[in-house]
Amino acid sequence: MPHGTPETPENTGRTSANGHAVDVDVVVVGAGGGGLTAAIAAAEAGASVALLEKLDRAGGNTFVSTGSIPAAGTRYQREAGIDDSPERMAEDLLRQSGGHDAEHLVRFLAKESAGLVEWLVEQHGVDLRIITDYKHVGHSVQRLHAPPDRRGASLVRDLTAAAKRLDVEVVPGNPVTGLLIEGGRIAGVRVGDPGRGGEVLRSRAVVLASNGFGNNKEMIARWIPETGAARYFGAEGSTGEAITWARDLGARLLNMGAYQGYAAVAYPHGSIVSWTTVEKGGFLLAPDGSRMGDESVGYSGFAAVVSRTTDESWVVFDTRIRDFVAGNEPEFAELVRIGGVKEADTPEGIAAVIGCPAQAVAAAIEDQRTAATARAADSQGRTDFPMGALTAPYCAVRSVPALFHTQGGVDVDSDAQVVREDGSVVPGLYAVGGVTGGLSGRSGGRGYSSGNGLLSAVGLGRIAGAAAGRRG
Numbered sequence: 265m266p267h268g269t270p271e272t273p274e275n276t277g278r279t280s281a282n283g284h285a286v287d288v289d290v291v292v293v294g295a296g297g298g299g300l301t302a303a304i305a306a307a308e309a310g311a312s313v314a315l316l317e318k319l320d321r322a323g324g325n326t327f328v329s330t331g332s333i334p335a336a337g338t339r340y341q342r343e344a345g346i347d348d349s350p351e352r353m354a355e356d357l358l359r360q361s362g363g364h365d366a367e368h369l370v371r372f373l374a375k376e377s378a379g380l381v382e383w384l385v386e387q388h389g390v391d392l393r394i395i396t397d398y399k400h401v402g403h404s405v406q407r408l409h410a411p412p413d414r415r416g417a418s419l420v421r422d423l424t425a426a427a428k429r430l431d432v433e434v435v436p437g438n439p440v441t442g443l444l445i446e447g448g449r450i451a452g453v454r455v456g457d458p459g460r461g462g463e464v465l466r467s468r469a470v471v472l473a474s475n476g477f478g479n480n481k482e483m484i485a486r487w488i489p490e491t492g493a494a495r496y497f498g499a500e501g502s503t504g505e506a507i508t509w510a511r512d513l514g515a516r517l518l519n520m521g522a523y524q525g526y527a528a529v530a531y532p533h534g535s536i537v538s539w540t541t542v543e544k545g546g547f548l549l550a551p552d553g554s555r556m557g558d559e560s561v562g563y564s565g566f567a568a569v570v571s572r573t574t575d576e577s578w579v580v581f582d583t584r585i586r587d588f589v590a591g592n593e594p595e596f597a598e599l600v601r602i603g604g605v606k607e608a609d610t611p612e613g614i615a616a617v618i619g620c621p622a623q624a625v626a627a628a629i630e631d632q633r634t635a636a637t638a639r640a641a642d643s644q645g646r647t648d649f650p651m652g653a654l655t656a657p658y659c660a661v662r663s664v665p666a667l668f669h670t671q672g673g674v675d676v677d678s679d680a681q682v683v684r685e686d687g688s689v690v691p692g693l694y695a696v697g698g699v700t701g702g703l704s705g706r707s708g709g710r711g712y713s714s715g716n717g718l719l720s721a722v723g724l725g726r727i728a729g730a731a732a733g734r735r736g
């Protein structure tokens with residue numbers, strides 16, 4: 265057994281569907297949002313679970329995310345007076361993404377979403393609240409549920425505590441290096457370097473929860489070359505090996521060209537410039553002070569627009585928007601506190617901060633003012649300015665576009681079991697989150713709706729864990 269795996273009467277002496285002895289019922293590969301949730305659901309179903317993490321600590325991309333999970337028809341929405349339904353959610357996501365290979369997962373997860381969030385909050389003490397101060401990209405009503413501080417680290421903390429209450433501990437420093445197959449079904453995993461004392465952990469089921477391939481240059485070059493210039497801003501562990509293992513077993517791959525980008529990571533501070541600054545009425549300028557397009561395509565779609573134009577850009581808004589966002593989003597408040605948000609009384613002052621012609625900034629602000637006041641489209645075709653015309657003093661943040669995570673991966677059925685090209689399943693092999701085909705279109709960053717990443721991780725995590733825990 266890998267070092268650190270708790271040895272208990274429950275995780276020894278069991279047998280697989282082939283009649284072999286197993287060390288543990290369910291192995292979960294990766295301790296991010298999807299893996300932690302799968303482990304909780306499997307343990308809840310009565311299974312013994314080994315939750316293996318290759319890095320020194322749990323969390324993955326979930327840790328660095330804002331922890332926002334979309335769900336339609338929750339009691340928290342109803343209490344806030346928000347009318348929503350799974351059908352509306354699926355329509356919203358599909359409108360944003362266009363047609364793609366995983367529409368079945370969109371409809372399925374939209375249907376599961378309310379039960380998922382209520383289960384996390386009420387059964388497992390995960391602190392999630394409905395966000396009412398913005399809707400974010402792709403959603404026609406407020407349906408994102410996030411930790412009060414809007415930090416993925418808090419989501420990971422709560423999921424880890426819930427797993428611990430069910431006697432599941434994360435086992436860090438244990439990279440899974442391959443799958444064990446016997447008689448055509450999963451029989452466990454290989455852990456560590458086989459040449460250096462690596463070992464085998466036998467199980468009835470394996471849940472692949474190791475995210476996508478954002479941190480694998482070869483896979484990025486093969487599947488999503490358009491993101492080559494963008495910095496990868498996700499967690500180090502997303503190196504795509506589980507997708508390759510599943511593919512080697514014949515898994516069908518879906519939406520491999522899709523990804524979540526982000527148009528504006530503060531530079532050099534390295535924190536997200538909240539997109540609420542843009543949604544409320546701000547815009548992005550290239551270093552020469554020109555607009556690059558209509559930002560209402562969303563932060564992910566706009567990342568490619570920025571990447572095509574320039575290495576860096578500036579997010580421009582005003583102090584009303586700054587104070588509104590900082591009052592709701594601690595990470596942005598921190599960016600303000602450490603001086604990442606520059607302020608000036610005039611367009612000329614903002615131009616001096618950017619280092620571009622004053623006339624360019626004045627024209628962009630005037631364009632926004634005219635459109636917001638007349639409720640008409642600006643020069644880029646944008647019509648949405650909820651906080652009206654920008655007013656002095658103005659703000660600007662230097663930023664760069666980034667790749668957050670990949671959205672392509674393997675197909676799964678309604679138990680989150682991996683599906684092969686011929687439609688059959690790989691018995692005992694489950695996949696969740698970034699390992700699976702995403703909800704954001706076939707290719708590009710434009711189809712990403714906020715929360716698609718965690719919905720797939722945590723939503724499929726619950727389903728995979730329950731199925732694997734029930735029957736292996």
Ligand SMILES: Cc1cc2nc3c(=O)[nH]c(=O)nc-3n(C[C@H](O)[C@H](O)[C@H](O)COP(=O)(O)OP(=O)(O)OC[C@H]3O[C@@H](n4cnc5c(N)ncnc54)[C@H](O)[C@@H]3O)c2cc1C
Nearest residue numbers: 294296298318324325326329332440501697698715717718
């Ligand atoms: C800055 C940022 C903000 C984001 N904000 C949001 C948001 O608010 N809402 C949203 O829905 N999405 C958001 N996303 C995307 C979201 O974080 C991911 O889609 C989601 O966290 C994926 O969850 P996961 O469980 O699949 O993977 P992860 O959380 O990345 O977990 C995978 C884990 O598996 C481990 N692992 C990898 N390979 C192995 C192996 N061979 N053996 C053992 N362990 C392994 C990794 O080290 C990692 O800990 C954001 C992403 C970023 C970068």
